[in-house]
Amino acid sequence: MAAKPDKTEELADLWPGQSVPLLKALHILTQNGGLNADSRRKLKQVQHLAQLIKPAIDAALSHTDQPVLADLGAGKSYLGFVLYDLYFAPAGRGKVIGVEARPDLVATARRIAAESGFARMEFVEGRIGEAGVGPVDIVTALHACDTATDEAILFALKHDAKTIALVPCCQAELARELEDAKGPMQQLWRHPIQRREFGAHLTNVLRGLFLEAQGYKVRVTELTGLEHSLKNEFIFAARHQRANPRARAEFEKLAKDVGAAPSLLRDFLAAPSSAE
Template structure:
């Protein structure tokens, strides 16, 4: 067994007998060749076993799926005419095909040492919100059979992503068993209901208040909460800046427009909330200060870049203010920008007395000086 044909026969046998685990083809004829490697594994798609080929090029990866016959043809063609080395992994034995510089072919065998995983097309992600949840049906995310309504698929993914983020943040902070949560700008309450349900399943005797300006949404959400028996979930019609209660353990403000994000952040900081979770939306306040001012930075000559630049400046100052007030701040992507460009999440985890006042203040002043900014709204709210 020292020829390429012998190796190919082992590949074919493992595929036919369903002992095939994976195959890697390597050692292109020249280092400059565009195609560098090929990785092959079985996948289950619509109850049919196919073979996923990942072609690794110098600048990209390309994936194709083949049936058994086509897979064998492609492997044979590439192994005979292109790749020099290969590693075949089966459930019981591994085979390594090696080609020397002089063209001598050798095949090495070794015992397999691995756990065989079930076939899937993609690894299933853990869902924090199951499709059978009653609140998803009431909010119009799923139908009566517990199936996600197609037009709500993005919302369902957003809910689970949000809960995934919250789970990590909760694990990194200290919360009482009876946490008080305020969602400022709760809208129709998709994430508010999801968070209440999630916290209850985790054993928290949680109390959540949703703050919303639209009376019809407040009425709808209160009716849904009552119908679901979510006794400690309530919604009130009120501007964020008018909210007075400082008994807050977690403050949430997702896509609160313009300076409403700053209003919410100031409420969370004043209450010394353990967690502050925001998805900033509009950034008009900083940009409006620059009207009529001469801008020398060539990047800011173009409107689209100017808009993005001041979004980054605004959220960086907000993050630094959180650090100044004793929070560990984080900024990251919330949902894919395929769905919305307003996809940044700014969070703060309260470390209580670990304030970084002097350093953070200096950084804030440097940013304002560089961009000609007089103040950022959150600064003014905290003075």
Template sequence: MNRTHRSGAPKEPRARQSLDPEMLKGTLLEGQSIETLQALGLVTERGGANADAHRKLKQINHFIHQVTPALDEIFERYPEPVLFDAAAGKSYLAFALFELYIRRHGRGHMYACELRPDLANRVQSLAERLGFGDRFTSLQGRIIEVPLPERIHFTLALHACDTATDEAIVRALEAKSDFIALVPCCQAELSQKLKACKGPLSPLWHHPWHRREFGAHYTNVLRTLTLQARGYQVNVTELAGWEHSLKNKLITGKRMGNYYAPAQEELKQLLQQIPVSLWLHETLKAREQASTPEDHTVQS
């Protein structure tokens, strides 16, 4: 219900205004418990949420809604599905997926990776306090370095900063992840590298603002083609409903095989026209050459 000022003008919601429990219920997914959200600090003791927490919850649940068919599929197909949340932050997403899938089915494992030790430790204690500990592992470290099972079934990276999204792609490819879902965050890598890239197309990124925008766009195009070239069927869409986030692009992929030649060719042609060296490609090449997957895996 819209409240009004005494003047009669509609009252603007304050940034941290509390939303009542009834309003919050409409945001929750079936199987999502208020107790876990309270433990995470997203929901207050009264069962309400401030506007920031409510927005975050909406984002997470919208993301889950988009990847539900893929999650259903892996829980149908595998007895012990392995989920990997890269750049997990406070692990809101990882805890939600844990409740909705792993706890509900009583099988599977969630690995949540976070660089910051304070966050990763907090997540591990919370997982233990909530009784999730035997099927939930908080990994502290860089996505590219943390020990993971040899096989992952679903890789997620929600707002992983800059090349952290690429780290998630590398781990997903190495672990033959059946599905991948990425919502890229800030992307600075190519805006620097494009400066040195001269040619008939360079007016596209001549101005610094265009360079940032084009750099981010080109990065995501190259990520998409790289996934396709490595056998993923890819979909790029908008996370509708994320009205307060500019980082609103969802890239999902389903693994169909080891490679796809037409996409490999498109990628090659594109890189001939706009030649940049991407951290993702350099890293994939270096790790494939080193070809010592044992160094980066643990047995599940």
């Protein structure tokens, strides 16, 4: 006979005050309170990110009456729900807005929010790049696919977000560009797997420089151990000045030297409105 899941051990993965009915509605916990390997991994990522973002949420709650957090490329909105459950519901104020392109995921998230009584959660159906939601204090994007992370960065600028927390997903755009990029460093991306890995690394380096150029202080660290996810780079940006021309020059030099850059960020800088 198969061993019964150790409920106590599984529930030990939860934080004090975390809603078990919510985690069941999200299918992170089974109806018996169990946790499979995939959902344990997701829960760990989301909880770790929640812990890293907590100081920014606390700061927003102390400076603003109704702080707004936008979670972009929300998917099943695990992150938004956990942040609301842990921080915004106990505070009794503040709003979480999920932006997601897939209508089915938005419909399910709206239903779970209504059933959970999470009245200050909203969901916008559509592309991040086209969404406009009013002032936003904090932007999060966990594994927003490919260039959706760049859309999230531009969304944060458009909404004047003070804090941005990104965990980028797979990146394919620069690997394609690197195929045609020649120059003194081209041996670095000679083979397809190297183009994919170097392209993803270069993308995140340029994202960090871009955010610095826009006046954010940027920290890049690991989200959780690689056993939880291979897409594990955590980019945290907090606004501290209006602009940083030196970082902008570094972005432009690196993009020129290598011959590739995320097109949305490059086009943003090339637009006349972005000139210093």
